[in-house]
Amino acid sequence: VEGLSTTSLAILGLLSIRGMSGYELTALAEISVGHFWPMHRSLVYRELPRLEQAGYVSGTHVAQERLPDKRTYAVTPAGRTVLDAWLAGPGFGRARYRNEFLVKFFFASRMGPDRLRELLAEYRAALELELTELGAVAKKTEAIPGALLGRLAALHGVRTREALLGWIAEVEEALEADASGRGVIAGPVRMARPARTDPDEERR
Amino acid sequence: VEGLSTTSLAILGLLSIRGMSGYELTALAEISVGHFWPMHRSLVYRELPRLEQAGYVSGTHVAQERLPDKRTYAVTPAGRTVLDAWLAGPGFGRARYRNEFLVKFFFASRMGPDRLRELLAEYRAALELELTELGAVAKKTEAIPGALLGRLAALHGVRTREALLGWIAEVEEALEADASGRGVIAGPVRMARPARTDPDEERR
């Protein structure tokens, strides 16, 4: 509940499936939670000893011959407790999106219309790539009986990409229609403070 | 193209609309690019002097009486050059996406079905809030003639949220079917590990 980052909780969650080394954990994360919560190897390697220090996982040195020695980790009862407390607890941080394409798009009035069309084409290509990738993940889990949640999580990504491909078409139409008045917000912009409607939001 | 982070480029872009202080810039960012590229005040205050050091913006001290003195910034010709070079250049970083809800969802086999339904309800509420917020942004720009790109960017967010509300319905159906069919909500994906070529790996 207190002090553990989402990344650490995700690590605990993955270790709750089975014990493994940092390397294996990273690889597993990359094809599962990594789609909506990326974790780089270095981060995992930093967090694992911290979790061990805190008593949430226990590590074991494993000697190997043809490969470098490794350290495998397993969740402790205390670890399971915090994991389940987090899962049972309410709330979650608001999703964070960072989209560099949209930044370029927003300032597209500084580029020619040809370049803008090109940019949109690049974005479409990127989305289609992600779509087939996520589709493959979803498809792969179809056969597996215990993979419902994983498949649905992949579908989350599929649905957004599909919607965005639709958005591109919408944009192309709009740009076609209004070939003249392109530009960002013009004139003085009054400052708006965040609408203080709900008091909570963002836990931890 | 060289060395400048997307955040810095976004700052340059906003300053290209008109010169302003860090405070104003932050406020403007919050209601524009902040929806897809968040920039906290502190970051802006750190980047602005850096950009000045690099010669991309020029700052001017402005004394004020009833308010604290401020420093306003304007893009230099060199700044415009790098901004336009970036816009003209190809590519953009793949969109970054972090969703804590999905992490919980992925490990939902460790929670009861009631809690899972609750979690989905929370997510729906969050999405609906974001949707009305973004809808308001899109609506506000409808009157403004030069705000086409801004409105379309807001629509990008609208479309994804709409799609995700649909996803929730889809999930609820799937869970309903699963619960009646198999009696138990399935566990997390048991993913194949990266191909192991090592025979003396320990088994469990």
Added chain:
DNA sequence: GTTCCCATGTAACCCGTTACATGATTTT
């Protein structure tokens, strides 16, 4: 037989977030 990839990590750096600071003005 070099060159690339695997499996395992460590170290440094930078970006982003949270907390701290402050005098004037508005609200309760």
Added chain:
DNA sequence: AAAATCATGTAACGGGTTACATGGGAAC
């Protein structure tokens, strides 16, 4: 008169990314 907000910033902390290291297979 106290409390909140405005309009400015600064400082510290920690999460996340990139670069560095390494010895043995696999591939060309």
